[in-house]
Amino acid sequence: MRREGPVIAELSNPFTRIAWCLLTITIAFVSAAPTSSQQFTPTTTPNSSACARISPATASLLAASPSASPTVPASLAIECLQSAFVEWQSTLAWLKDPPASYMLPPVDIQGGLDNISATATAGGFASEYDFQLAIVQLITAAHDGHFSYRPDIFKAFRFGSDLASDIISVSKDGLEVPKLYHKDIADLASNATKAPIAITEINGRDAVTFISDLNSKFSVYQDPDSQWNTQFATYANPDGALVVAASIAYQGSSVTLTYEDGQQKSEDTFARLSSGANFSGINSGEDFYNRFCNPESEASAAAPASSTTTPAATSSAAPGLPEPTISGYPIPVVRDSGSNTTSGYFLNGTGYDDVAVLSVSSFAPSGNINSLEYLTNFQDTVESFLSQSSEAGKKRLVIDVTANGGGFVVAGYELFAQLFPDVEQFGASNLRLSDSLVDIARISASIPANFQPTTVNEQLALQILAQNSITTNLIPGGVESPDGEMLTTVNEIISPVTLKNDRFTAYQNTPLDMPASDFNLTGTGSRSNPPAAVFSPENVVILTDGTCGSTCTLFSYLLLFQLNVKTVAVGGRPQTGPMQSIAGVEGAQVFQFSEVSSLANAVIELAPQANQTALLAGQLGILADGYALKRGINPESAGAINGKNAFSPSDSQTPLQFLYEPANCRFFYTADMLSKPELVWQRTVDATWTDPQSFCVQGSQMAVNQTKTVDPLFQLSLNRTKAANNPENASAATTITPSYWLISVSLVLVGGASLLSCL
Ligand SMILES: *[C@@H]1O[C@H](CO)[C@@H](O)[C@H](O)[C@H]1NC(C)=O
Ligand SMILES: *[C@@H]1O[C@H](CO)[C@@H](O)[C@H](O)[C@H]1NC(C)=O
Ligand SMILES: *[C@@H]1O[C@H](CO)[C@@H](O)[C@H](O)[C@H]1NC(C)=O
Ligand SMILES: *[C@@H]1O[C@H](CO)[C@@H](O)[C@H](O)[C@H]1NC(C)=O
Numbered sequence: 181m182r183r184e185g186p187v188i189a190e191l192s193n194p195f196t197r198i199a200w201c202l203l204t205i206t207i208a209f210v211s212a213a214p215t216s217s218q219q220f221t222p223t224t225t226p227n228s229s230a231c232a233r234i235s236p237a238t239a240s241l242l243a244a245s246p247s248a249s250p251t252v253p254a255s256l257a258i259e260c261l262q263s264a265f266v267e268w269q270s271t272l273a274w275l276k277d278p279p280a281s282y283m284l285p286p287v288d289i290q291g292g293l294d295n296i297s298a299t300a301t302a303g304g305f306a307s308e309y310d311f312q313l314a315i316v317q318l319i320t321a322a323h324d325g326h327f328s329y330r331p332d333i334f335k336a337f338r339f340g341s342d343l344a345s346d347i348i349s350v351s352k353d354g355l356e357v358p359k360l361y362h363k364d365i366a367d368l369a370s371n372a373t374k375a376p377i378a379i380t381e382i383n384g385r386d387a388v389t390f391i392s393d394l395n396s397k398f399s400v401y402q403d404p405d406s407q408w409n410t411q412f413a414t415y416a417n418p419d420g421a422l423v424v425a426a427s428i429a430y431q432g433s434s435v436t437l438t439y440e441d442g443q444q445k446s447e448d449t450f451a452r453l454s455s456g457a458n459f460s461g462i463n464s465g466e467d468f469y470n471r472f473c474n475p476e477s478e479a480s481a482a483a484p485a486s487s488t489t490t491p492a493a494t495s496s497a498a499p500g501l502p503e504p505t506i507s508g509y510p511i512p513v514v515r516d517s518g519s520n521t522t523s524g525y526f527l528n529g530t531g532y533d534d535v536a537v538l539s540v541s542s543f544a545p546s547g548n549i550n551s552l553e554y555l556t557n558f559q560d561t562v563e564s565f566l567s568q569s570s571e572a573g574k575k576r577l578v579i580d581v582t583a584n585g586g587g588f589v590v591a592g593y594e595l596f597a598q599l600f601p602d603v604e605q606f607g608a609s610n611l612r613l614s615d616s617l618v619d620i621a622r623i624s625a626s627i628p629a630n631f632q633p634t635t636v637n638e639q640l641a642l643q644i645l646a647q648n649s650i651t652t653n654l655i656p657g658g659v660e661s662p663d664g665e666m667l668t669t670v671n672e673i674i675s676p677v678t679l680k681n682d683r684f685t686a687y688q689n690t691p692l693d694m695p696a697s698d699f700n701l702t703g704t705g706s707r708s709n710p711p712a713a714v715f716s717p718e719n720v721v722i723l724t725d726g727t728c729g730s731t732c733t734l735f736s737y738l739l740l741f742q743l744n745v746k747t748v749a750v751g752g753r754p755q756t757g758p759m760q761s762i763a764g765v766e767g768a769q770v771f772q773f774s775e776v777s778s779l780a781n782a783v784i785e786l787a788p789q790a791n792q793t794a795l796l797a798g799q800l801g802i803l804a805d806g807y808a809l810k811r812g813i814n815p816e817s818a819g820a821i822n823g824k825n826a827f828s829p830s831d832s833q834t835p836l837q838f839l840y841e842p843a844n845c846r847f848f849y850t851a852d853m854l855s856k857p858e859l860v861w862q863r864t865v866d867a868t869w870t871d872p873q874s875f876c877v878q879g880s881q882m883a884v885n886q887t888k889t890v891d892p893l894f895q896l897s898l899n900r901t902k903a904a905n906n907p908e909n910a911s912a913a914t915t916i917t918p919s920y921w922l923i924s925v926s927l928v929l930v931g932g933a934s935l936l937s938c939l
């Protein structure tokens with residue numbers, strides 16, 4: 181489910197030093213919730229109001245006219261574009277020169293930033309909007325849901341179209357290529373007597389080309405079919421919408437649709453104000469800049485935060501019992517405590533009576549459910565589902581992860597641990613070795629275990645170091661090698677590995693299987709000796725819509741690689757042939773700019789006095805200053821980088837993000853399926869086991885690869901036995917506080933951009 185949410189939530193217990201980075205889910209430019217925003221159109225807005233200026237005309241003026249929006253101050257060009265944060269993006273080398281398995285064009289992010297900087301300094305941008313849009317589009321060209329920057333000009337409003345807001349992409353029978361329709365037209369009903377009229381063109385261009393072109397500019401997914409699926413609402417992705425229907429970028433003053441029967445409809449677009457955006461007194465581009473962009477101006481400092489600054493959930497306020505059924509889904513046999521993301525079902529009907537379905541639309545909590553409550557409830561929900569499935573004699577399992585953009589890594593591993601308790605969980609990732617990362621690693625590791633802070637600042641810095649989810653990857657004793665050896669010195673961790681002429685840390689894995697006082701992964705501590713697997717791998721299928729990202733990819737690859745579990749993909753572009761099953765961001769952890777910046781500050785504070793001046797003057801100082809944050813729509817979620825590459829056991833050279841993973845079969849959504857997940861699940865059963873030949877789209881059947889090889893570098897890791905990790909070993913290596921190794925459940929964020937960090 182795509183929605184707004186807190187970016188970082190922290191456990192209330194300060195001693196549990198887990199940075200619960202909440203996974204935010206990917207949305208390409210979805211409009212703000214109707215309740216939290218107002219809509220203005222030229223016809224309904226009084227001319228006397230300053231808000232009248234925020235009409236499509238004004239917005240386009242801001243977008244296009246140098247006089248409406250001031251030119252870029254050189255300071256921004258120089259400071260904002262220092263690529264200090266971008267240095268941490270783990271995929272730069274592959275983006276510049278991707279392997280053949282990558283489906284999208286290459287992009288040189290650092291070169292592109294240099295270009296933008298040069299153009300800005302030379303006065304080559306007509307407006308602030310053009311300049312900021314250039315940055316956003318460059319970063320979006322990485323098509324990486326963990327890599328985003330949302331600068332401040334986009335704080336005030338977003339653009340939309342009602343006419344294009346209800347378009348769906350559906351097939352007559354799941355096999356014929358889909359066409360585009362308005363969602364509610366009566367002729368889509370299964371009992372309809374005449375054929376529905378499809379949309380063939382948007383703004384005078386072939387509709388499929390039009391949508392695909394906008395996706396290639398604005399989507400954070402790295403596959404054209406997963407990009408396609410994000411554009412349409414489904415039961416698991418109710419907020420899906422075309423770029424032209426909801427975007428932070430201006431998409432023209434009107435939308436015109438052309439239909440199969442030659443008819444045309446045209447409608448003006450609108451700008452939707454972010455809630456809290458105060459347009460009072462704004463009469464010029466200069467005023468706009470000072471209110472929303474210029475961090476030095478008082479007006480800007482006084483401007484209320486935009487609607488996207490959802491505060492982090494603290495403790496839950498007596499939630500009460502959830503509804504028995506999750507909206508849009510059938511009656512479950514088990515469901516979660518209120519996140520509306522995890523639920524289990526037994527299929528009805530002949531041929532399906534041995535099938536259980538586990539629907540997991542996210543690995544993160546939503547609403548006011550806190551992280552620990554979510555994880556504990558997720559564990560219980562899955563456990564109850566499996567035991568009920570076993571009692572009811574269910575033999576086959578559909579795991580529906582459509583629209584699952586990720587969440588807590590530990591939730592993905594927990595699900596795997598319950599499904600296949602006997603199988604070791606492979607993990608290998610690395611971080612790009614930027615100079616500032618090396619400084620952070622070295623300085624953190626050099627702080628003596630008995631260090632006593634003498635000032636409040638030092639105390640705060642120590643706290644930040646202990647609670648930051650980035651340091652968990654850099655602290656000796658917090659990570660192990662993929663084959664289970666604890667990395668006990670900083671030199672082992674940052675010992676450089678060269679890939680694609682770029683430098684990375686040693687391959688590492690975060691041990692999640694150490695007992696902890698607040699949560700034990702199934703198989704560890706109090707949850708040792710779990711029940712045996714209920715389903716055998718050949719009776720399990722993963723259902724995706726291609727957008728499976730982050731934690732969802734880590735979870736899926738465990739099943740795909742280690743157990744040869746089958747996958748089915750639903751939807752995609754109107755063409756036959758195969759489709760990728762896993763094509764959301766495939767990185768292992770997202771780092772918010774704000775986390776990097778506060779870590780840089782803390783490390784400078786704790787560095788030897790003699791080093792501080794030099795550190796402040798270098799990359800670390802730029803990160804600490806965080807100008808890019810101040811220029812974000814919201815400093816806490818201004819931007820993010822993919823901090824960690826994830827690798828498959830078969831390939832230590834190319835991150836998963838750049839590999840192609842086809843589903844074993846594909847079918848299209850029919851109109852009925854969009855609101856009846858049980859039809860999708862039945863179809864998944866038919867396409868997987870009943871008669872793939874008849875139920876898979878032509879040319880989409882791909883055999884399961886039964887002969888996967890293991891990269892020699894990773895050979896040992898798949899052979900190691902469980903429970904090799906002794907917490908005492910880890911704590912002995914701890915340099916700062918004994919609580920360091922409590923990071924047993926390190927949370928890694930997944931998913932793509934949220935409303936907050938859409939790019
Ligand atoms: C809006 O107000 C301006 C002056 O403030 C005036 O020139 C313009 O004609 C008005 N437009 C309409 C549509 O009333
Ligand atoms: C920089 O801009 C030039 C001129 O527009 C273009 O040819 C070149 O490809 C750009 N380089 C990058 C790395 O974006
Ligand atoms: C189709 O079925 C719906 C209810 O399922 C009903 O409301 C509608 O009248 C039917 N339409 C026709 C043309 O039979
Ligand atoms: C909006 O801005 C005006 C001018 O700065 C100020 O007087 C007013 O109080 C602000 N309104 C709100 C709701 O903040």
Ligand SMILES: *[C@@H]1O[C@H](CO)[C@@H](O)[C@H](O)[C@H]1NC(C)=O
Pocket residue numbers: 510511512525526527528858
């Ligand atoms: C199975 O049928 C029952 C009774 O009609 C219904 O309540 C339930 O939602 C159905 N479950 C599924 C998964 O379709």
Ligand SMILES: *[C@@H]1O[C@H](CO)[C@@H](O)[C@H](O)[C@H]1NC(C)=O
Pocket residue numbers: 503505506507518519520546547548
């Ligand atoms: C879950 O769904 C219920 C309605 O069934 C809704 O009231 C609640 O707000 C939803 N919770 C979240 C976190 O979306």
Ligand SMILES: *[C@@H]1O[C@H](CO)[C@@H](O)[C@H](O)[C@H]1NC(C)=O
Pocket residue numbers: 695696697698699700704705706707
């Ligand atoms: C995890 O297991 C350990 C060791 O058995 C136990 O002390 C601890 O209480 C358990 N944690 C939870 C949350 O049950």
Ligand SMILES: *[C@@H]1O[C@H](CO)[C@@H](O)[C@H](O)[C@H]1NC(C)=O
Pocket residue numbers: 619622623787788790791
């Ligand atoms: C601190 O300064 C010393 C002396 O110049 C130098 O050897 C050391 O590398 C510096 N440490 C860091 C983290 O910059």
Ligand SMILES: *[C@@H]1O[C@H](CO)[C@@H](O)[C@H](O)[C@H]1NC(C)=O
Pocket residue numbers: 830885886887888889890
């Ligand atoms: C199966 O996977 C291995 C990597 O594990 C790869 O080298 C091989 O080409 C794949 N085989 C097929 C038929 O795709």
Ligand SMILES: *[C@@H]1O[C@H](CO)[C@@H](O)[C@H](O)[C@H]1NC(C)=O
Pocket residue numbers: 895896898899
């Ligand atoms: C790993 O185990 C497999 C069989 O289980 C064995 O063939 C292989 O030699 C082992 N590899 C190493 C490096 O021990």
Ligand SMILES: *[C@@H]1O[C@H](CO)[C@@H](O)[C@H](O)[C@H]1NC(C)=O
Pocket residue numbers: 665666904905906909
């Ligand atoms: C502790 O770590 C060392 C080095 O990795 C390893 O040799 C030793 O077996 C570990 N001890 C325990 C008790 O796991």
